[in-house]
Amino acid sequence: MSKKYAIGVDYGTQSGRAVLVDLTNGHEIADHVTPYPHGVIDERLPGSGKPLGHDWALQHPDDYLEVLRRSVPAVLREAGISPQDVIGLGIDFTACTMLPIDEQGTPLCFKPEWRDHPHGWVKLWKHHAAQEEADRLNAIAADRGERFLPRYGGKISSEWMIAKVWQILNEAPEVYEATDRFTEATDWVISQLTGAFVRNSCTAGYKSIWHKREGYPSPGFFGALDPRMANLTETKLRGDIVPLGTKAGELTPEMAALTGLAAGTAVAVGNVDAHAAVPAVGVVTEGKLVMAMGTSICHMLLGTEEVEVEGMCGVVEDGIIPGYLGYEAGQSAVGDIFEWFVEEGVPAYVKEAAEREGVGVHQWLTDRASRYKPGQTGLIALDWWNGNRSVLVDTNLTGVVVGYSLLTKPEELYRTLLEATAFGTRTIIDAFHGSGVPVREVYACGGLPQRNPLLMQIYADVTNREIKVADSKQTPAVGAAMFGAVAAGSAKGGYDSIVDAARAMARVREETFKPIPENVAVYERLYREYRELHDYFGRGANDVMKRLKTLKDEASHSS
Ligand SMILES: Nc1ncnc2c1ncn2[C@@H]1O[C@H](COP(=O)(O)OP(=O)(O)O)[C@@H](O)[C@H]1O
Numbered sequence: 204m205s206k207k208y209a210i211g212v213d214y215g216t217q218s219g220r221a222v223l224v225d226l227t228n229g230h231e232i233a234d235h236v237t238p239y240p241h242g243v244i245d246e247r248l249p250g251s252g253k254p255l256g257h258d259w260a261l262q263h264p265d266d267y268l269e270v271l272r273r274s275v276p277a278v279l280r281e282a283g284i285s286p287q288d289v290i291g292l293g294i295d296f297t298a299c300t301m302l303p304i305d306e307q308g309t310p311l312c313f314k315p316e317w318r319d320h321p322h323g324w325v326k327l328w329k330h331h332a333a334q335e336e337a338d339r340l341n342a343i344a345a346d347r348g349e350r351f352l353p354r355y356g357g358k359i360s361s362e363w364m365i366a367k368v369w370q371i372l373n374e375a376p377e378v379y380e381a382t383d384r385f386t387e388a389t390d391w392v393i394s395q396l397t398g399a400f401v402r403n404s405c406t407a408g409y410k411s412i413w414h415k416r417e418g419y420p421s422p423g424f425f426g427a428l429d430p431r432m433a434n435l436t437e438t439k440l441r442g443d444i445v446p447l448g449t450k451a452g453e454l455t456p457e458m459a460a461l462t463g464l465a466a467g468t469a470v471a472v473g474n475v476d477a478h479a480a481v482p483a484v485g486v487v488t489e490g491k492l493v494m495a496m497g498t499s500i501c502h503m504l505l506g507t508e509e510v511e512v513e514g515m516c517g518v519v520e521d522g523i524i525p526g527y528l529g530y531e532a533g534q535s536a537v538g539d540i541f542e543w544f545v546e547e548g549v550p551a552y553v554k555e556a557a558e559r560e561g562v563g564v565h566q567w568l569t570d571r572a573s574r575y576k577p578g579q580t581g582l583i584a585l586d587w588w589n590g591n592r593s594v595l596v597d598t599n600l601t602g603v604v605v606g607y608s609l610l611t612k613p614e615e616l617y618r619t620l621l622e623a624t625a626f627g628t629r630t631i632i633d634a635f636h637g638s639g640v641p642v643r644e645v646y647a648c649g650g651l652p653q654r655n656p657l658l659m660q661i662y663a664d665v666t667n668r669e670i671k672v673a674d675s676k677q678t679p680a681v682g683a684a685m686f687g688a689v690a691a692g693s694a695k696g697g698y699d700s701i702v703d704a705a706r707a708m709a710r711v712r713e714e715t716f717k718p719i720p721e722n723v724a725v726y727e728r729l730y731r732e733y734r735e736l737h738d739y740f741g742r743g744a745n746d747v748m749k750r751l752k753t754l755k756d757e758a759s760h761s762s
Pocket residue numbers: 215216217218496497498499537538539540541542543565566569649650651654655658
């Protein structure tokens with residue numbers, strides 16, 4: 204039998220990438236990135252130019268198909284293998300990235316009548332304009348003593364499905380009416396590949412409040428939110444919910460023509476980027492925290508008991524690896540904060556110097572920032588540039604920097620932002636560990652560990668834990684390919700379980716980031732300062748951030 208391969212397609216925030224993987228050892232034979240032609244749509248709708256509200260973030264569904272059109276043929280070409288030898292295809296996606304579709308599965312924004320309506324488009328995971336709905340949902344769920352709430356750290360995020368659906372109903376009942384189903388983008392892409400619609404248990408569990416044993420919350424709960432939503436789960440959220448690794452179907456002839464793959468190739472059900480990364484670093488047992496570090500960070504951890512952890516995104520049975528409770532927490536902005544600083548915060552002389560030296564601005568700042576010792580900048584920041592996902596679960600929180608002086612340099616501020624995100628991660632680790640979900644080992648994957656060793660050293664020092672790094676450029680995509688191989692099964696040259704696939708294919712680098720004791724000691728003191736500020740601004744002692752947001756909204760609406 205000739206050598207067999209699988210393809211994983213990772214749909215990130217700004218781009219999608221395909222990776223062709225050798226099934227015997229997980230080696231990435233070829234990869235290709237397609238930047239989304241429309242990027243993140245957060246100012247104006249394509250075409251009509253209609254302005255979007257504050258905190259909106261949309262995407263164009265055709266960008267997802269563009270990734271299939273460009274990146275899949277590109278990896279096949281680069282690898283020079285026969286499409287027949289690709290036995291499985293898996294995808295992973297940002298989540299909750301959701302869209303309204305009609306009876307035929309067509310996104311509403313593809314239809315002329317809805318193209319110019321902002322609610323007809325894909326709402327990206329970081330669309331934060333449903334915070335009001337999330338707040339009301341949480342208050343009603345708490346009042347009713349809903350059992351699901353503790354499984355989501357006590358709060359449902361405005362990033363997740365129900366808050367977003369409710370925002371559509373409140374602001375555009377006509378779009379809600381015209382929607383046949385609301386779907387995660389990951390399930391929509393799979394339905395395009397296979398011609399059949401199934402929902403995956405991972406996004407259903409983490410993002411749509413679905414439970415393997417209890418199903419969705421009751422119609423009574425949804426009716427208490429809004430009587431018009433009482434039957435939401437049997438209608439617009441209907442669809443079979445199947446476990447990760449299940450074969451969703453086979454590649455249709457149309458999609459075979461579009462991708463260059465063979466019709467009939469096994470396609471796995473959709474998955475989430477961070478969750479797919481876990482088996483790709485070989486984590487299939489409890490106690491090992493995996494950080495998927497990029498635009499945001501998702502913290503994934505397996506446990507054997509269901510316990511309540513403050514502000515976690517969720518705990519879902521079989522949500523990551525079958526047989527375990529999968530815990531997820533996260534930070535809504537990490538790389539995004541560094542990017543904001545590079546784009547909006549550095550003086551021209553930094554950009555010019557970086558250009559002269561032939562390095563990127565991130566690298567220029569990182570080189571200079573690494574010359575400082577912990578504590579030497581005299582600065583500390585709260586990492587809430589895109590709200591706080593865990594442990595406070597509040598998208599209305601914003602960023603803070605304390606300690607500026609006339610001598611503060613851009614590289615000091617950059618280092619402070621790196622440190623602030625590490626303190627955010629430490630807060631999450633402490634929450635897990637303190638609640639009885641042990642964190643014995645830490646693994647990192649995603650774009651950031653590849654690009655910024657200083658950042659990784661700071662994380663090791665702040666968390667006082669050794670960090671192992673994925674030996675893969677595209678870990679979620681490799682994980683998605685592994686699930687594709689499981690969908691194909693061993694009879695076709697794949698694997699019968701994700702644990703078998705991980706055993707053969709997962710890879711981490713030999714060198715690790717180890718905590719440096721003198722740094723750990725200083726960061727321990729800085730972390731105490733961080734927690735003081737965190738609780739002061741984040742737990743209601745001073746709601747200045749929210750008052751400022753209100754003033755901002757009032758001023759924007761009156762102009
Ligand atoms: N050298 C660097 N240091 C720190 N952050 C970086 C560096 N280069 C790029 N970034 C950040 O990495 C993020 C993208 O991460 P990546 O993992 O590639 O994407 P995604 O999260 O969309 O999958 C961007 O937010 C960018 O600001």
